[in-house]
Amino acid sequence: MKDLMIRNLYHLEETIAADLFEGKxxxxxxxxEIGSFILKLGPTLPKDEYDQVGEDVWIAKSANVFPSAYVHGPAIIGKDAEVRHCAFIRGNAIVGEGAVVGNSTELKNVVLFNKVQVPHYNYVGDSVLGYKAHMGAGSITSNVKADKMLVKVHAGTENIETGLKKFGAMLGDHVEVGCNAVLNPGTVIGRETNVYPTSMVRGFVPARSIFKNTGEVMRKKTV
Structure with missing residues (x-):
């Protein structure tokens, strides 16, 4: 389904990880492949712009990582990013330029494009968040099904096999997720879509929509 394809969700010029998406x-x-990509890219980063701190962790000199934050490799923290108090980065994480990882937020096996904000008590695992995507306070990705079966993406009448046991959410550029929303395994949200607070989302939500509840999705009005 073309609406779920990389080219229709993301502007790849807004991530240091553009080559990771090549050919997919x-x-x-x-x-x-996120972890192995970081291990390959990290040593090539300009030494006048990035410091290697600890094992397999590269942090831009212009980034602000609070002393109480924990960053486990492999990980790259981009230029002008902010990793705030008690953030927990568990590894296999790329935090884009100007992104915000907030207090008590946990990341694991993720790509955050530039200017992404996950600023308050978020869990983001096995996910890709596009340029300027924002998750409200307490919103999370659920990345494993209760029955531990492989994740499928439900898109209309189609069920797309992913072959993955762990799959959180794919958020397109400029997606806004409201506070305390839960994005269930296999969620894909198109560009410029808004998700209401406390929503429970599953499957594909089209671009430029407003998701209120399951079965209640409105197209945004064009001005």
Missing amino acids: DYPWEVLP
Whole structure:
């Protein structure tokens, strides 16, 4: 389904990880390769712009990482990013330029494009968040099904096999997720879509929509 393809969700010029997506159709295809990509890219980063701190962790000199934050490699923290108090980065994480990882937020196996904000008590695992995507306070990705079966993406009448046991959410550029929303395994949200607070989202939500509840999705009005 073309609406779920990388080219229709993301502007790849807004991530240091553009090469990770090369040759792939769907964004979840990058999930098993994030860690190895970081290990390859990290040593090539300009030493006048990035410091290697600890094992397999590269942090831009212009980034602001609070002393209480924990960053486990492999990880790259981009230029002008902010990693705030008690953030927990568990590894296999790329934090884009100007992104915000907030207090008590946990990341694991993720790509955050530039200017992404996950600023308050978020869990983001096995996910890709596009340029300027924002998750409200307490909103999370649920990345494993209760029955532990492989994740499928439900898109209309189609069920797309991913072959993945762990798959959180793919958020397109400029997606806004309201406070305390839960994005269930296999969620894909198109560009410029808004998700209401406390929503429970599953499957594909089209671009430029407003998601209120399951079965209640409105197209945005064009001005």
